[in-house]
Amino acid sequence: MTPRGAGTAGIKALCFDVFGTVVDWRGSLIREVRVLARAHRLKVDAAGFADAWRAGYAPAMNRVRSGALPWQHIDALHRMILEDIAPSFGLGDLGEAERAELNRAWHRLRPWPDSVRGLRRLKRRYTVATLSNGNVSLLNNMAKNAGLPWDLILSAELFQHYKPDPEVYLGAARLIGIEPAELMLVAAHKSDLRAAQACGLRTALVERPLEYGANRHPDPGPDASFDLNASSFLDLATLLDA
């Protein structure tokens, strides 16, 4: 038992939330939008645009989770939100090709500086898998672009349910072929971890204080209700003896 957490015996696999936990969606989107704006000589509030795009995500998923929208993957939801917000950020005149390319920015998100090295260490001892609401092709393109060394790419798309629906967490354990208590969810978001806990998974909070920029940190830790609290994937690897 350590002050930072306990109870890691018997863990066989780690699954990772991706947006915010593995990759810096906000910084990556800001960079992409700035490049686009410069190329088209537009003046865009890139940080405001990134925040608005991400803010549309949970409500759109909830419309799918509630049945108000039929199942569709995140690429489609991102595009729907983009159509909604583009005009108010001065991007209303972008053509179809530019919109499709901008929507693919989510396939090119960049990892936090410790993500790749931490995953490489963890992979030597554990199965490391995504467990993301992002679709499989998005996660695969991201992994190939960023060098993320996943053993398995698991996605809400495989279960036709979005997190925090229990089907996602329990489906991951079933596909990996282990018990829920042998699977640890790693995430920067306490709500995701709490939903995993309710399904019997182990949990590790990795703080990403810059996810929403320097002035907003909605999920500060540590929190003793999780099995582990870590400051980075390298710290997590050390806590898990990897």
Added chain:
Amino acid sequence: MTPRGAGTAGIKALCFDVFGTVVDWRGSLIREVRVLARAHRLKVDAAGFADAWRAGYAPAMNRVRSGALPWQHIDALHRMILEDIAPSFGLGDLGEAERAELNRAWHRLRPWPDSVRGLRRLKRRYTVATLSNGNVSLLNNMAKNAGLPWDLILSAELFQHYKPDPEVYLGAARLIGIEPAELMLVAAHKSDLRAAQACGLRTALVERPLEYGANRHPDPGPDASFDLNASSFLDLATLLDA
């Protein structure tokens, strides 16, 4: 256009049959059974046992495909066949722990000598994925054990259909986010390749003349109806400029 095949432009991803194409199931099972027999001082026809276990596979899958059995993954089918054949090979007295461990031999199958190096080359240029009737956990354990560098582990289990049902080939293209014509199936078995062709996939035959031992080669090539014919994964990488 070369004598060995043509038409590789526009290919974005390769998916691989696994049993026989990537790994040597027969040689691997023979080794495992010999070790087991020695430990228990049993006399077992290891090659005959491996062949009988594999021979039960297609009929068992067909019972699932026809609806005679409810959906179940390959681990369960392998175990069912093992129970059937164990007594006639002198393995009827094995206890539950030994049977479970023997059934896991399919998770430890060894790759052909060119598989890992060929996949590493192909992975630099293409998405490389399994497309196997083996379940996800079997394929993941095999990959970690053998060092197979998959980008994606795709399995019949994800579609609740076994090859050669079209749902498997079309489902793979859908999850990878590409058109069927942008996906190439690599297999040592012509029936698998023909079913993929019927779904619009590209095809590459890689001959594995030793799959059934030195005296039986049911699928000799080349065959001009496939896009490519290769003698190994290294040869395939060369044909695909990887």
